[in-house]
Amino acid sequence: MILHGYWRSSAAYRVRIALALKGLAYEQVNHDLRTGAQSAPDYTALNPQHLVPTLEVDGLILTQSLAIVEWLDERHPTPALLPADADGRAIVRAMATTIGADIHPLHNLRVLKRLRSDFAADEAAVNAWIAEWMTAGFAALEPTIEKHGRGFAYGNAPTIADCFLVPQLYAAARFGVDTTPYPVLAAAGAKAAAVAAFAAAHPSRQPDAD
Ligand SMILES: N[C@@H](CCC(=O)N[C@@H](CS)C(=O)NCC(=O)O)C(=O)O
Structure with missing residues (x-):
């Protein structure tokens, strides 16, 4: 398996977390977004959107972090990253989509x-633009996590919601967005970030980090 990413990419970070939670070995090929490497012809042949991540698996080329993480969960079901029931799955997917799409x-x-x-x-x-949209999303997630979280964003074990939340909190810190108005969300993110698989996926621990 080859993960095309970039150390500071939130979307690649989500996939690294899922790979680590599943205990899957993979090779990293990193593309420096600052130099426009995501638009190099060799890479756009894999990802026509000029975005990371892309996961290559035995000739299969997967793009879009949510699709990749769900594919990993279907192919490698343990530990499950989605709840067993349809209601729970819809809530976790809604949390991930709030972050990943909105x-x-x-x-x-x-x-x-x-x-x-x-x-x-x-x-x-x-910075005001970033803070406006990030806080709008966090404000919506806070009561959702309060309702459904039991330590993690949903329930008492990591799910895809945490795979999305932890990188988003990293981005919040990077862009100076205050998360103190969202204590439940911040606590869930801190709990997940302390799990070894999440820590191993942290941007600062990637080979291309500077
Ligand atoms: N919806 C996509 C988003 C991918 C994405 O936006 N990746 C960013 C890094 S986090 C990127 O490659 N940006 C390059 C650019 O903006 O030129 C996913 O979840 O995979």
């Missing part, structure tokens, strides 16, 4: 670049 895309590198280049946004405006 928060993260708004502070992705290409969006921030366009804000700076085409909309004359200075760093203060960019």
Whole structure:
């Protein structure tokens, strides 16, 4: 298995967590997003969206972190990263989608670049933009985790919701977004981040980290 990623990518971080939770060995091929390596022809042949991550498995090419993590969970069912019941699965997928579809895309590198280049946004405006969308998502997740979490974001064991939450909290720290108004969310993220598999997937522990 080959994971194409980048140390600071939240989406690749999600997949690294899932791989580590499943105890799966893999090779990393990293693409420095700062230099535009995600748009090199060899890589866009794998991922036409010019985004990381991509997972290569015996000729199968998988993109989109949620699809990859769900594929890993189906192919390698232990430990399960989704609840056994349909109701629980829908709630976990909703949490992951809040992060993966409604928060993260708004502070992705290409969006921030366009804000700076085409909309004359200075760093203060960019940071305010990031904080607005991240806090809107966190504010929605806080009562959901309060209702469904039992230490972790959902229930009492890591799920896909935690695979998404921990990288999002890393991004919050990186961009200076205050998480103190979301104590339940922050506590769930801290609990998951302390699990060995999550710690091993941390950006600072990746071979391309600087
Ligand atoms: N929805 C995609 C998002 C992937 C994504 O946005 N990746 C970012 C890094 S976290 C990226 O490659 N950005 C490159 C760019 O913006 O040019 C997923 O979950 O895999």
